[in-house]
Amino acid sequence: MSRQAPAVLDAGQRHPVRFTLNGRKAGGEAEPRMLLHDFLRHVLGATGTHVGCEHGICGACTVQIDGAPARACLTLAVQADGAEIRTVEGLALAPDRLSALQEAFRAHHGLQCGFCTPGILMSLDALLRERPDCGEAEIRETLSGHLCRCTGYTPIVKAALAAAEALRVPHHA
Amino acid sequence: MKPARFAYQRAATTEHVLEALHRSGGEARVIAGGQSLVPMLNMRLARPALLVDIMHVAALSHVDDDGARLTIGAGVRQRDLEMRHDTAARQPLLAMALPWLGHVQTRSRGTVCGSIAHADPSAELPLVLTALRGEVHLRSRRRARRLPAEAFFTGMMVTARAEDELIEAVSVPAVRPGTGYAFREISRRHGDFAIAAFAAVADEKELRLAIGGVAETPKARVLPTDQGLDDALDTFAWNLEARDDLHASARYRRELVRRIGREVVLAAIRDREARALKEAT
Structure with a gap:
């Protein structure tokens, strides 16, 4: 065997998980069975990521893993160890400055109850x-x-088109 | 819905994976992208004692192209294959089918071999593998073997993989001159499970149509190109033993086989002619 077999993380025990969350180092402990969204919400306190169906259908929990949109409910926290995670908390430029996409959602009524919004924003971003x-x-x-x-999605499509347009137009000073 | 408890091991080499599968006595499962397995864990339809994560095994993350075959390693994600600049040129049918797999948010994590291992009867990759006469490369500590797709898929979400075997890769023939391809899927919305999915390969020797989503596994038939086509499609439609479910009736599925099946084989023939013209110029 080329290398010693890696450690087995025991079931029912908590193990350290570390990754980059919105550009900052983050870490905590998780059982192997803990899903990424529960780790984000309950261990790290990042409750912007919402939890819907928990089997990959609804998209509410969508985050970006290493730059690509992905279901947090179909990812184990231990799988994300070492990855770059981006969530809705990482979108706004400052606490009082929304991103162009978020601003477009506000302007075009791209949300009502807001439950699905964080996931949709991460996919569209x-x-x-x-x-x-x-x-x-x-x-x-x-x-x-x-x-x-x-x-009914129509305002969401409008918001996304407006955001795409805003991001293409060079900013005026 | 939360998974039941399991242990987790992040393997660094193929040997680690095979060793873990060998030792576990059938209690271990391989996890790659997790897009098929984690829903099963969340719903507790699968309760393995150990998950062996293969996504950090460098040897499994390649697509090899020896000119005749594309061999896609167990760690290759669906989205990565979709975005490779040469996938459409090297195997057009794969490139046609990949955008139909789930959603971009699941293709970003899900692997090609993971979908093969899951063997959902309506999934696109088992269908493509069947249409192309692809092979599943299995390895355990005991042996390495290759199974043709039609021998690998034995039932609804059931395969010929032994409990200690890893799907190391799948391979498909690369594009051949004088061959045309077509793919089509019928579903309620893009990304939903296929009510029926069709993949056709037409070359100078034969016309081959594979259908997914109707029988318990993808099925392929060689069809005549003459006036016998409609009769052959009708026989194929009945042989698939379609069943009624929430999404469509058996009768509707048989009609899809007759009508959409015909359109897809004709599209493959047109694709062959278009490629022949391109090759000639």
Whole structure:
């Protein structure tokens, strides 16, 4: 055998988990069975990530793992050890300055109850970064991974298109 | 919904994985992207004693292309294969099917081999593997073997993998000159489970259609290109033994096989002709 077998993290015991959360080091302890969203909310106190169906359908818990949108409910905290995690708490430029995407959601009524919003923002934030020229079709395809029961999606699509436009236009001083 | 307790091991080499599977006596499961397994854990439909994480095994994270076959390692994520610049050129059917897998938010973590291991009858990758006569590369401490897709998928979410075996990779033939491909999926919304999914391969020797989402495993048939096509599709439709469920009736599924099946094989033939023209110029 090339290397000594790695340690087995015992079931029912807590083990250290460390990763980068919104650019800062974060850490705590988790049993192997703890899902990433529970670790974020209950261990780290980052309650911006919401928990819906817990089997990967609704998209409420979507965060970015190493830059890509992913379901926190389908990721174990121990799997995320060493990763870069970004959550809705990392979007605003400052406590009193929303990101262009968040601002567009506010302006276009892209949310009502707000339960699904953090997940949708994390998916769209990744899309707008990866594909600044994206159009409605791509936005709708990305949104197909999310359920929203309030808005009927149309205002969300409008908000995403407005945010894409705002991010493409160079800022005026 | 929270998983029941399990232990966790982050493997660094393939040997670690095989050793853990060997020692566990069937109580260990491999976890890669987790996009099929974690829902099963959350719903407690799976209760393994140990999860062996293979995503840090460098040897499993490659796509190898020897000119004749693409071999996709167990750690290759679906989204990474989708975004590779040469996937469409090297195996068009794979590139056609990948955007239909779940959602971008699950493809970012889910692996190609993980979907094969899960063997959902409506999943796209088992269908593509079947259509292309792909192989599943299995390895345990006892042996290494390769199974054709049709021998690997033995039932609804049941495969020929032994408890101590790791799916090390899957392989598919690379694109061949004079071959055309087509893929189509019928579902209520993009990203939902397929009511029926179709993958066709047309070359100078044969026309092959594979169908997922209807029978317990993906099924493939070689079809005639002459006026016997409609009869052959009708026989195929009945042979799949479709059943009624929440999403569609058996009768509707049979009709999809006849009509959409026909459209997809004709699309594969047109694709072959288009590629032949491109090759000639």
